Amino acid sequence: MKISKRLEKVKESPTLAITAKAKEMKAKGEDVVSFGAGEPDFDTPANIKSAGIKAIEGGFTKYTASSGIPELKKAICGKFLKDNGLTYEPAQIIVSCGAKHSLYNIFQAICDEGDEVIIPSPYWVSYAEMVRLAGGVPIILRTEQGDEFKVKPDALAKAITSRTAAFVLNSPSNPTGSVYNRQDLERIADVLVSKKITVISDEIYEKLIYDGEEHVSFASLSKEAYGLTFTVNGLSKSYSMTGWRIGYLAAPSKELASAVGRLQDHSTSNPVSFAQKASLEAIGGDQSCVAKMTEEFEKRRDYMAGRVNSMRGISCVKPKGAFYVFCDISKTGLSSFEFSRRLLEEAKVAVIPGEPFGWDTHIRLSFATGMDDIKKGLDRIEAWAKTL
């Protein structure tokens, strides 16, 4: 049977090989430390789990409105107003099966064949593939480590063509942890607003932000920025709810939200009913779990970044958000895959190669794992790096 041309162009996740090998080694009883995690290691908070259980026991197990239950959409509007200073109406909100699904829907809704989408690199691996699946062309815009991996306005202006359909902004970023402050955003907004470019602002790591930095939503910068922006967020990272699969988008108009809604009507229908009830509790309930988790992540980040910067041949820009340290390994002379493969085989530490994020001179370490493992893994990397 033939595979569609559309899907043929989409690559398999190249990080899977390393992750699968680490799993296989662990299954054989080998003591592998993994820095690969893309999800918080904390349990989903008890009040959120209880809300989900209560919903199931109360029979809330049937189809819901395809774009999400009205009370959750209302709570999301309340969150946008309180946290981000953004005013949305429930009709502008679409709740989906994770932020990944929200992003997928947006690309499907706005891309025509050959449309270009500008993606700053390093980038989260799925953006480019989602753009391809929508018939679009990813335009990779390389940033510089010296600029904390943030896009420069003049480089952005040069990347825009008559085919540019959108620009993807991810702050705090996976994999670099860089955070755009208000001034950074205003500078790129000048370019994007003047050329009327749609912005897809992926704010999934919004709550995981350190050093007292403030998260600024691109759409909150001005009326013009609001009118161009899809704001994407979700529950996975902030509330340790990766498996519940709830994410959402806010569209700049009801019409655009309705277009995304039509796509969802005919593809997945509603996100899981009782996960929506649990999300209502997450957004509306006690927020102390978020602060606790962020505090713990900040301690780990300080420790990990400090250790990495004292190692031979390895260094990093201290991340300001998310839970990753993007390490420069260029001085070792190894490619990111070679480095990761050898580190796993010779020192039993699993990391993610940077090549799939667009940077073969780097590797990604996640600190979404306990402090004991972080210490053990870093000791091993340090000792191993000396042998190179």
Ligand SMILES: Cc1ncc(COP(=O)(O)O)c(C=O)c1O
């Ligand atoms: C930058 C970024 N955006 C979106 C997502 C998707 O999150 P989810 O679909 O779990 O809400 C992830 C997950 O790793 C991510 O790193």
